Amino acid sequence: MSISMALFSPPISSSLQNPTLTPRISLSLLSSTKRFSLLSVTRASSDNGASTPDSAAFSATTVEIPKPVEEVPIKSPAESSSASENGGDETDLPTTTTEIKFQDAKWVNGTWDLKQFEKDGKTDWDSVIVAEAKRRKWLEDNPETTTNAEPVLFDTSIIPWWAWMKRYHLPEAELLNGRAAMIGFFMAYFVDSLTGVGLVDQMGNFFCKTLLFVAVAGVLFIRKNEDLDKLKGLIEETTLYDKQWQAAWKEPESSSSSSSTVSSKK
Amino acid sequence: MATFALKSFTGLRQSSPDQINFVSHVPSSLSRSQRRTSLKVTASRASPKLANRSLRVAVIGGGPAGGAAAETLAQGGIETILIERKMDNCKPCGGAIPLCMVGEFNLPLDIIDRRVTKMKMISPSNIAVDIGRTLKEHEYIGMVRREVLDQYLRERAEKSGATVINGLFLKMDLPEEWDSPYVLHYTEYDGKTGATGQKKTMEVDAVIGADGANSRVAKSIGAGDYDYAIAFQERIRIPDDKMTYYEDLAEMYVGDDVSPDFYGWVFPKCDHVAVGTGTVTHKGDIKKFQLATRNRAKDKILGGKIIRVEAHPIPEHPRPRRLSKRVALVGDAAGYVTKCSGEGIYFAAKSGRMCAEAIVEGSQNGKKMIDESDLRKYLEKWDKTYLPTYRVLDVLQKVFYRSNPAREAFVEMCGDEYVQKMTFDSYLYKRVAPGSPLEDLKLAVNTIGSVFRANALRREIEKLNV
Numbered sequence: 021m022s023i024s025m026a027l028f029s030p031p032i033s034s035s036l037q038n039p040t041l042t043p044r045i046s047l048s049l050l051s052s053t054k055r056f057s058l059l060s061v062t063r064a065s066s067d068n069g070a071s072t073p074d075s076a077a078f079s080a081t082t083v084e085i086p087k088p089v090e091e092v093p094i095k096s097p098a099e100s101s102s103a104s105e106n107g108g109d110e111t112d113l114p115t116t117t118t119e120i121k122f123q124d125a126k127w128v129n130g131t132w133d134l135k136q137f138e139k140d141g142k143t144d145w146d147s148v149i150v151a152e153a154k155r156r157k158w159l160e161d162n163p164e165t166t167t168n169a170e171p172v173l174f175d176t177s178i179i180p181w182w183a184w185m186k187r188y189h190l191p192e193a194e195l196l197n198g199r200a201a202m203i204g205f206f207m208a209y210f211v212d213s214l215t216g217v218g219l220v221d222q223m224g225n226f227f228c229k230t231l232l233f234v235a236v237a238g239v240l241f242i243r244k245n246e247d248l249d250k251l252k253g254l255i256e257e258t259t260l261y262d263k264q265w266q267a268a269w270k271e272p273e274s275s276s277s278s279s280s281t282v283s284s285k286k
Numbered sequence: 287m288a289t290f291a292l293k294s295f296t297g298l299r300q301s302s303p304d305q306i307n308f309v310s311h312v313p314s315s316l317s318r319s320q321r322r323t324s325l326k327v328t329a330s331r332a333s334p335k336l337a338n339r340s341l342r343v344a345v346i347g348g349g350p351a352g353g354a355a356a357e358t359l360a361q362g363g364i365e366t367i368l369i370e371r372k373m374d375n376c377k378p379c380g381g382a383i384p385l386c387m388v389g390e391f392n393l394p395l396d397i398i399d400r401r402v403t404k405m406k407m408i409s410p411s412n413i414a415v416d417i418g419r420t421l422k423e424h425e426y427i428g429m430v431r432r433e434v435l436d437q438y439l440r441e442r443a444e445k446s447g448a449t450v451i452n453g454l455f456l457k458m459d460l461p462e463e464w465d466s467p468y469v470l471h472y473t474e475y476d477g478k479t480g481a482t483g484q485k486k487t488m489e490v491d492a493v494i495g496a497d498g499a500n501s502r503v504a505k506s507i508g509a510g511d512y513d514y515a516i517a518f519q520e521r522i523r524i525p526d527d528k529m530t531y532y533e534d535l536a537e538m539y540v541g542d543d544v545s546p547d548f549y550g551w552v553f554p555k556c557d558h559v560a561v562g563t564g565t566v567t568h569k570g571d572i573k574k575f576q577l578a579t580r581n582r583a584k585d586k587i588l589g590g591k592i593i594r595v596e597a598h599p600i601p602e603h604p605r606p607r608r609l610s611k612r613v614a615l616v617g618d619a620a621g622y623v624t625k626c627s628g629e630g631i632y633f634a635a636k637s638g639r640m641c642a643e644a645i646v647e648g649s650q651n652g653k654k655m656i657d658e659s660d661l662r663k664y665l666e667k668w669d670k671t672y673l674p675t676y677r678v679l680d681v682l683q684k685v686f687y688r689s690n691p692a693r694e695a696f697v698e699m700c701g702d703e704y705v706q707k708m709t710f711d712s713y714l715y716k717r718v719a720p721g722s723p724l725e726d727l728k729l730a731v732n733t734i735g736s737v738f739r740a741n742a743l744r745r746e747i748e749k750l751n752v
Contacts, residue, residue, distance in 0.1 A: 156694075163578055172414060262677070268605075
């Protein structure tokens with residue numbers, strides 16, 4: 021990801037994208053689009069759809085961020101030039117501390133303040149999960165330094181297991197079970213129409229049981245079209261290291277096999 | 287001597303009983319049958335005794351592998367020549383050695399600049415986990431300066447009887463007959479003839495290639511190539527107050543910004559820190575990754591001065607052929623660097639020693655000529671002892687360095703005390719200690735939980751991207 025480089029390069033593309041936002045060119049340095057939620061009409065709908073409970077907290081953050089950003093364009097060219105000066109024997113590292121930091125009203129002392137996530141007297145774990153996802157996305161786009169003064173102490177395991185289940189496992193399980201049910205119904209009908217063997221009798225047949233197993237495994241492991249190639253790559257990957265070690269024990273004249281074991285893992 | 291030697295060669299087409307001049311009759315058929323039987327471990331008793339001289343072995347490369355090999359060879363009564371091109375070479379290396387190396391190689395404690403007893407692992411979202419709570423009083427990871435360690439091992443080899451030559455190995459003539467010597471071409475720098483040195487040749491019976499990742503010995507024997515990572519490191523001198531934080535602490539940063547398939551590190555050295563990162567798949571972006579690593583550690587290395595920039599290839603897996611006739615590769619030249627942690631010093635020294643031990647044993651302390659089967663014994667022993675370790679680290683790298691969620695899960699898991707204990711046990715003592723099954727089960731459940739949570743958060747992030 022060249023996001024860190026994007027910070028230092030002039031934001032020509034983003035200004036072309038949003039001609040109405042030219043006064044906000046300094047804001048557009050940040051590649052995250054969430055910060056435009058106050059003003060960018062085009063993005064507002066998707067943003068608000070994903071984060072309705074947090075839009076209030078969000079407007080708070082969008083107001084806070086613009087202030088430190090103004091300083092960045094001025095400092096960054098200076099920083100990048102000093103960092104790239106490797107001609108001499110010694111290069112000084114920038115002596116200024118970080119300006120851009122992840123800030124949020126609910127992020128207190130390196131962890132999420134659960135009291136602020138309460139809804140009807142109980143912690144709303146969904147919003148905690150979403151808030152942590154936003155923090156991670158922010159950090160992916162703007163990698164931050166770690167400091168000893170403000171260590172990150174948040175541990176995802178404080179969110180109870182059923183909150184994770186409810187949010188992620190159950191919808192996906194529903195999807196996969198639905199697929200399996202549809203496949204199962206139509207396969208049972210198809211086999212019945214072809215062979216006359218009813219559902220109960222099909223379950224007694226070994227071949228049908230194998231087909232059932234294949235169908236379930238297929239639904240579990242192949243969820244997107246890309247998964248098929250990914251699985252093939254995975255199988256090859258798991259055995260590659262062993263092959264590379266065993267190459268020393270193969271016949272010396274197999275120069276073709278030695279060149280095939282050199283295939284680099286992408 | 288000759289008749290009993292004949293019996294041990296299976297598949298040999300020799301039928302004539304008079305074998306007094308064993309050597310002159312045998313060469314052509316022997317080399318063919320040697321090729322066929324080269325994978326079977328035949329006894330080395332077949333090799334003839336060397337008349338009034340010891341076995342001559344050259345060790346190319348004077349790093350940990352070369353130094354350890356030369357010492358063991360010399361102690362075993364073999365005429366050893368160690369060729370090293372740069373005696374004061376300051377290697378771009380993490381410089382971490384496990385505790386067992388100090389004991390096994392009898393290293394003096396003053397070689398160790400620092401004892402690291404704490405490590406911090408920092409996830410992509412800057413969650414920091416402290417590792418090292420389970421270490422006992424006497425346990426530590428030793429940080430050494432490579433130039434000091436290498437020089438010490440070479441001196442010990444010299445004291446045991448090896449000849450240390452400052453020279454650059456150029457190429458090697460492979461022997462025509464099975465018992466002809468290897469002819470080494472090298473440039474000797476003796477300080478008198480100036481910087482260019484003098485071209486010389488040397489005849490030896492066997493060669494140990496310990497000349498590192500860009501091994502010329504490996505090229506001479508057609509050992510094949512390997513995938514390698516580029517490790518890039520900057521040595522930074524930081525102000526004293528910041529240095530106290532790194533007094534006995536090393537840091538590891540993981541994240542897509544720091545490296546797509548490895549980690550960034552801050553390791554303390556004698557009076558400065560080494561900040562670096564590495565990658566296999568995106569070598570062109572290494573400078574970017576280095577900037578990102580420095581950025582992540584920015585507040586802690588604020589006001590520092592970069593005093594040196596260095597880079598080096600690190601092998602990712604062994605070469606397809608690690609030995610050929612009487613030439614064996616050890617250390618980085620063979621590709622014995624572990625995945626996941628990128629540890630190479632201990633394995634280099636140990637493989638050098640193991641290979642030398644096999645030569646000493648096969649030649650019966652230098653009295654007989656060796657052949658490929660003796661060197662294969664070293665390969666067998668090495669693979670048997672360390673392949674499980676390499677495999678485990680490979681699996682760890684494949685599972686946990688794949689993506690940011692995987693790294694987050696990795697860092698979360700490293701906070702667990704049981705994991706720390708098992709990790710340090712296996713790293714410091716190079717043994718896979720059997721843990722308790724109940725704890726293993728708990729660990730498995732926790733791992734699945736961490737991976738699930740991290741992936742769930744990634745899905746959430748992707749939803750936000752839309």
